Every structure is written in structure tokens, then in C-alpha cells.
Amino acid sequence: MKRVYVNEEWCLGCHLCEYNCAFANSGKPNMAVALKGKPIFPNIHVEGDDKITYAVSCRHCEDPICVRSCIAGALSKSDAGVVQIDHSRCVGCYTCLLVCPYGALAPGADGLMSKCELCLTNGLGEPACVAGCPNRAIVYEEREVI
Numbered sequence: 001m002k003r004v005y006v007n008e009e010w011c012l013g014c015h016l017c018e019y020n021c022a023f024a025n026s027g028k029p030n031m032a033v034a035l036k037g038k039p040i041f042p043n044i045h046v047e048g049d050d051k052i053t054y055a056v057s058c059r060h061c062e063d064p065i066c067v068r069s070c071i072a073g074a075l076s077k078s079d080a081g082v083v084q085i086d087h088s089r090c091v092g093c094y095t096c097l098l099v100c101p102y103g104a105l106a107p108g109a110d111g112l113m114s115k116c117e118l119c120l121t122n123g124l125g126e127p128a129c130v131a132g133c134p135n136r137a138i139v140y141e142e143r144e145v146i
């Protein structure tokens with residue numbers, strides 16, 4: 001399965017992946033209208049310090065503990081292997097946030113949980129964070145699982 005991977009040595013810490021993600025999932029046709037002067041809620045997050053930065057997003061685990069832990073049954077794994085959130089079922093308890101070993105989930109604008117769904121639900125086909133990374137630090141590819 002193709003997943004988002006980060007090559008930390010190439011990450012500039014520019015946060016453009018966050019802005020592209022937030023825009024892609026905003027449902028608005030114009031980035032300035034969607035994001036200017038508003039807090040953003042991306043499904044990918046840049047972490048790090050002045051020496052190394054890296055983007056954190058869902059790893060779509062083989063056996064996702066977030067799915068098993070969701071008390072509302074809002075998280076599921078599709079046949080394609082993508083871990084998805086049914087926002088109509090999410091109660092905002094943050095249990096998935098607490099159990100994810102990668103810190104890949106975060107509250108969205110509405111207080112309900114949000115996470116990377118590989119831009120499959122917004123119709124882009126390729127994750128917006130990958131397309132918008134100026135240094136190609138973020139890639140969308142299939143790798144052998146070790």
C-alpha cells in the first residue's frame with residue numbers, strides 16, 4: 001500500500017505541507033479564502049527543533065490501535081488499508097489521540113478528531129502535502145514493510 005513517508009534530512013520545516021493539507025481539506029476553491037487570517041487544522045504536522053524537522057502523519061498501521069480503541073466506532077480501516085474517520089460517529093473523546101504511538105491524530109476545527117486519509121476523500125488522488133513540498137521531503141510511495 002502506498003503511504004506518506006518523510007525524508008527528514010530534506011525537510012526544511014517550512015510548514016507548507018500543513019497549509020496545503022488544510023487547504024485541500026477545506027472544500028474551498030481558493031487558498032487565500034480558505035486560510036487567510038484563520039487558524040489551520042492540517043492532518044499532517046511539522047515537528048522538531050532548529051536542528052531537525054519532520055512531518056508527522058498517519059502511518060495507516062497494519063493493526064491500528066486507534067481503530068481498536070475508538071469507543072464510538074468512528075475509526076475503521078478500509079479494504080485498501082487506509083485508516084479513516086467517520087465524523088458523524090466521532091464523539092471527540094480523544095482516546096485515539098492518546099493511544100496513537102505516532103501522534104498522528106489531532107482535533108479538527110469542530111473539536112472532532114482529524115487525521116491523514118491520504119487525500120482519498122477529497123478527490124485529489126495524491127496527498128496535497130506531497131504535491132506542495134518544495135524540497136520533496138515528503139513522498140507518497142510503496143515501501144517494503146520490515
